[in-house]
Amino acid sequence: MWTRSALALAIVLAGAAALAAQSPRFGVGRPPTPDEVRGLGAAIAPDGGGLPDGSGSVAEGRTVYAARCASCHGPSGAGIPAQYPRLSGQHADYVEAQLVAFRGGVRRNNPAMAAIAAKLGDREIKAVADYVAGLR
Numbered sequence: 001m002w003t004r005s006a007l008a009l010a011i012v013l014a015g016a017a018a019l020a021a022q023s024p025r026f027g028v029g030r031p032p033t034p035d036e037v038r039g040l041g042a043a044i045a046p047d048g049g050g051l052p053d054g055s056g057s058v059a060e061g062r063t064v065y066a067a068r069c070a071s072c073h074g075p076s077g078a079g080i081p082a083q084y085p086r087l088s089g090q091h092a093d094y095v096e097a098q099l100v101a102f103r104g105g106v107r108r109n110n111p112a113m114a115a116i117a118a119k120l121g122d123r124e125i126k127a128v129a130d131y132v133a134g135l136r
């Protein structure tokens with residue numbers, strides 16, 4: 001009986017040794033710093049707390065929207081249901097949070113949106129979020 005237990009122990013120890021040997025080799029992971037978490041946009045609260053500071057004007061938002069968003073979401077933000085979501089009248093905080101999440105890689109379900117958001121600065125995001133909130 002003891003040989004079986006000894007064998008089991010040996011297997012467990014060998015497994016642990018293999019794991020210990022592998023981890024440093026793959027170099028996977030370390031805990032993110034608080035700044036990195038903020039950068040990912042993961043710290044955005046439902047009430048918009050944690051969004052970047054600053055502001056952008058609606059006029060600037062109109063320019064950003066026409067150049068970078070209208071081709072998919074439509075000139076009036078109506079979208080194409082089931083394909084491109086409607087943005088008109090969407091809450092500015094929600095739009096802003098989604099763009100920050102796409103940009104930071106937190107929302108990863110659409111590579112096109114991630115690529116578009118990656119090119120937007122905080123100010124452009126605020127501006128375009130305010131602009132779409134006013135679309136009808």
Ligand code: HEC
Nearest residue numbers: 068069071072083084085095098099109110112113116128
């Ligand atoms: C290449 C086409 C394309 C362009 C250009 C584009 N989007 Fe999108 N967008 C999409 C698609 C597709 C989705 C849906 C992603 C998904 O499956 O959830 C989406 C999702 C979104 C969402 C999330 C909607 C929701 O209900 O959660 C927001 C907000 C958004 N886009 C804003 C913008 C803004 C602002 C711009 C311009 C800066 C823009 N998009 C440009 C295709 C596009």
